[in-house]
Structure formats: C-alpha cells, structure tokens
Amino acid sequence: MSTPNGFPQHSRVCLTRSMEGGAVQDLQAKKAGKAAKKEAGGDGAPPKIGTPISETLKLLPEELKANMKIKSITPRPPRKPRLERAASLDEKSWRKWRRFRTSQESLTDPNETSSSNGSLQEASPSPPSRGRASPCNPCCPQESLHSSPDALEASPGGKSRGGASDLGKRASEISSAFGGLLRGKGFAAGKPRLSQIMPARPLPPMELNVASHSLRTANRIDSDCLDYRHYSQHKFGRVSSSLSDSRLQGNGTLYDSCSTDSMKSTFSVLTPIRAKDVRSRSYLEGSLLASGALMGAEELSRYFPDRNMGIFVATWNMQGQKELPVNLDDFLLPTDPDFAQDMYVIGVQEGCPDRREWEIRLQETLGPHYVLLHSAAHGVLYMSVFIRRDLIWFCSEVEYATVTTRIVSQIKTKGALGISFTFFGTSFLFITSHFTSGDSKVNERKLDYNKTIQALTLPKNVPDTNPYRSSSSDVTTRFDEVFWFGDFNFRLNKDRETVDSILNQNPDTDVSKLLVYDQLTSEMSRGSIFKGFQEADIHFRPSYKFDIGKDSYDTTSKQRTPSYTDRVVFRSRYKDDIQAVKYSSCPVIKTSDHRPVFALFRVRVRPGRDNIPLAAGLFDRDLYLIGIRRRATRELLRRREQKDQRSSSICSIS
Secondary structure, eight states, X not given: OOOOBSOOTTOOOOOOTTOOHHHHHHHHHHHHHHHHHHHHHOOSOOOOTTOOHHHHHHHHHHHHHHHSOOOOOOOOOOSSOOOOSOOOOOHHHHHHTOOOTTTTSOSSOTTOOOGGGSOGGGSOOOOOOOSOOOOOOTTOOSOOOOOOTTTOOOOTTOOBOOOHHHHHHHHHHHHHHHHHHHTTOOOTTSOOOOOOOOOSSOOOOOOOOOOOSSOOOOSOOOGGGTHHHHHHHHHHOOEEOOOSOGGGTTTOEXXXXXXXXXXXXXXXOOOOOOHHHHHHOOSSSOOSSOTTOTTSHHHHHHHOTTSEEEEEEEEEEOTTOSOOOSOXXXXXXXXXXXXXXXXXXXXXXXXXXXXXXXXXXXXXXXXXXXXXXXXXXXXXXXXXXXXXXGGGGGBBOOEEXXXXXXXXXXXXXXXXXXXXXXXXXXXXXXXXXXXXXXXXXXXXXXXXXXXXXXXXXOOSSXXXXXXXXXXXXXXXXXXXXXEEEEEOOOOBSSOHHHHHHHHHHOOSSOOHHHHTTBHHHHHHHHTSSSTTOBOOOOOSOOOBOBOTTSSSBOOSTTOOOOBOOEEEEEEESSTTSEEEEEEEEOTTOOSSSSOOEEEEEEEEOOOOOSOSOBOTTOOOHHHHHHHHHHHHHHHHHHHHHHHHHHHTOOOOOO
C-alpha cells in the first residue's frame, strides 16, 4: 500500500499508551526493506487526503503482517502511570513552547529505552497544524494531545512524498516528540528560560530600632522608619493586599498587632477587621482578655507593645499676665527627648484673663496630631488635657472636681482642681493646686493638702479599677496613677545671701546644697504631706522669684529668697508603674515671675473592660480647627517673610 507524500494539514493523531518504545523500534527496523516491495506491487490505493493519521497508523500493522513476517507485539502499559490532569496544547502554546506545570513528572519508567530519547530536536520545524486534537477512543484512557507540528509536513499540492518508511519514521518522531514532552523535555526551537537573578553578595541586614522611650503610638510612619515593613512581616508574617490600586497588589499593606515607637509610614498599619469579628464584637461589654475587646489586651498591645505610654505634666504660675509667650515650643516640645509624648497635661495658676486664648495657643503649638480631651477651670486655676488623636477612643468619660481653700476671697486664687478618667484599664487622676503663700506658713499649706484629698469627689460615674485598695478619706488612693502639680509655695529655709552664694558657686546643675533647706523635701520625708508620693531628682535652678523679662532673681525691696515653689509629684498603686524620664524648668519663658516646670514620665498601662462609660472620641472640635488654622497661617507668614528677605537683599561692593 502506497503512502501519500504528505499528510493533510488538518490531520489529527490519537496516540495511546500502547504505542511504547519496543513496538516502535521493531517497526522502524523492518520498514525500510518491506515498504519498497509493498509500494512496487501497487495493490493498495493511497489514502485520501482527508484521512486522519490515526486511521493510517491502524492500517499499517495489518499490511506489514500480510507481506512481512512480523512477530505479533503485545503492548504493555507503563509501570506507574501518574496522570494528574488532562493537558492539551494548541497552536499558540506550541509556538510559545508553554511547558506544563506537571511536565517534571515522568509518565514512563526511566530505565526503559525507546525512540523517545530523541525529542523533536531532530525534526525539521514546520508550521503547526491549525486543527484541534480529536478526542481519544473510548479504549484510550490517556491524555488527549494535539498533533505534533514537527512531525507533520504539508506539501503545496497536498500529495504524499514518502512511502511506508516515511510513515514509520514520522510515527517514530511523533512518539519521540510526545515521549520527550511527557518527560518534561523542552523543544529545540523553544524560548530559553532565564535563571533567577540573585544578588552578587548578601544584602545587608536591616536594623530594627524601637528604642524610643517616649512616644509609643501612631498610625503614621515617616521615611525614617522604613524597617517597619521588614519588622512586622518578620514578626507577624501576615500581609494584606487589599489595596485598590493593582500596581500595589504585589507589595501589599503590612499590618501589625501592635504599633512601634512614634512610627509614621506611607503604608497603613491599621489591622484589617474580619466581617465575622464585626458581627460578634461588642463595644459595650467585654472581658479583660477577650479577643476583639476595645479596651482589651489585644488592642492595647497593638498601640503600646511594651505597655508604656509617655506623659508630659507641666505647671506654671502665669501671675495673671495678659501677655502670652510668643513661642511655646521650648515649653511643650523640649529638644532633649527625640519624640513627643502621648499625653500632655498642663496646669496653670493665676492664669491669664483669656483662658480660651491660652488653650488655642496650646493647640496651635501641639499641632494636628493632638486634640483637647478635656479642660476645666476653678477661678484662675486652669487645667488642659491633650491626647494623641488616635487614642481618644480608649478613654472613659472625663470627670472633674474642685476644692476651694480660701473661702473669704472673691476670686478663687487658692485651691485645687482635679481631672480624672480611665485609659484602657488604668485610671488617672491629675490635680493642680495653689497652696497658701508665705515663707513661714508651712502648716497652712499642709492643711490645704489635707482638705484637698478629703473634699475632692472623684470618681463619680467611672468605676474604680481597684476598689479594695481605695479609701473614702483620700482621693489619691482611688486611682491607679496620680500626678499632683502646681504652685505649692514651699520655700527654702535660708536667707537670700546664703542662697545667692550657693547659686553663684554652682551656676550649672548642682543644687543639692539648696535642697537641704527645702521645706517640701523635709515635710515629705516626715510623712506629713503627700503621703506615698515621690518626686524626681531636681537638677534645675529655683523657679521663683524672677524679675519679669529677666534672668535675675527678685531685685525689688522685698528681696524674696529664690525657692522651688513649682513642683510635680506622683504616686502609683503598683510599684514601678511610673518612671520619671526628665524633670526640669523652662528658663526661656520670662513673662512671669515663675518659670514653667515640667516632667516627662513613662507610665505602665493595663488592659481594661468595655463596660465603662466611654468618651466615644469626644474632643473640642472648634478649638482644634482654630488652632490648626492659626498654625497654617503662621507658617505661610513665615515663608513669606523669608521670601521677602531673599528678594530684598542688597549686595554692597566696598
């Protein structure tokens, strides 16, 4: 039977697993001599142009058996077939040599030898067939594959160019092609796969710096904290790719169970909230350690990994001056700590007449990252509490109370003002006081103290975090952390000349000789006042009494002795919960006869429950907008002045 010179361009081949290497080798060994005789006989008509190759291959073994003495071949199946899924290759995938993902698994025994060891590299390239592969017969459980484009060559006239030898050769090539394909071999004309590019040397290790001791919260991160991405992915191993921009999907949004020290980032560090958590979470009732509690341990650790927050506490006797300092940066934002604090509490005695203007100036200085949580006044005693704007959700309702120690006075210049609230599970009490003045009135000042701790009615609605350690006769025992600051008016029991000589001998910070004569230090050591309270070490010069606008102490006829009248003391229910970081004064503000005194603290915060009355994000919005508007206006004026100075500069030639 003669074979056509070329196979039809739309021919299809269905190869079964029975066509193995042994059968193809036997056919290939005997096809050359016998096919010529068969073709010379001319007793077989050539197949039609549209006959599929599969039918031609089915006829081949029968004719060869009739004219040649060929042993019958029983095909054997592969030992361990490992077919995972059907795979098909079309014309486009043949051109691009798209490799199967499972091509690395061999479907035949590697020890067998067959003609498939030579892949399509020996076949001449030709245009692939446009036809799709026909499905296999029902008896064929193997994969359905397309015809090999390298095994099919279409002649211009559509006639056969070879005989039985060509047919056997091409059948062998087809078998080799698919054998190589199923063994994961590549094609000769395929595009080479580039190896993965690796750096020439190991990348430098990323340094993690969370050494901040002041600011522990933030959802904004600057470029100076680029290691946060590496830190959170390394520690928590969770990456969210919920960004809408497809260009950022590869990078993703890092999120973290906790924040770092005053970090600021272009990436959002907000933790994604699952829908089922929103369904089950209750913001009104919660357990101390429950997952999802607003005031619980999980949320606390996210904002404060080490559970310590930074608090700025300041006191200043303004002497009732209408004039306010031009700049409060040196007062509220000292340069010594690297970071701002989480909370700012400022108490004022003998405050300026315009209290609102004072609060606006505070908001303008602190900027948009802080909001006024609460402010209160008792006569000319003012107190303002500013907090990071992302922490207002974890505060309870704010309560305040006042005590008057000088009843006969029309203007309440002496007394105390207290503000209390709970932050997470830690209760805070802030008291600012102005005690009786006078060098020798130590007992009157102690009476002011005793009256304050007994008459200050706090807390009111917010529950006590530890009622078993509270006393009804002392307000300071009903809170976890207590800060008491103000003009206590305790003096130095020494004459002016001796104090001046000590100050002149130690112009820097050695004031230990002065503290020997300090009335408050002496009374606290006896336990007659501020029981259970502590004070940080003093390394600054006396804050009273200065000539206004000058650095010199009182030069009037009264010649008052310089003293440490302005103080900040603290106490805690738990040992080492409060650590003093800095205790100093602000000598650059000279609008009063007192210098402002401030202290920086690190305070331990504990988780709480959601069943307390919450402030629900309440803050003074009007004050916030006014302060931010002024801040922006001030910056614009500063830039305009700089521009005018540059444009009006005159170059003189001598």
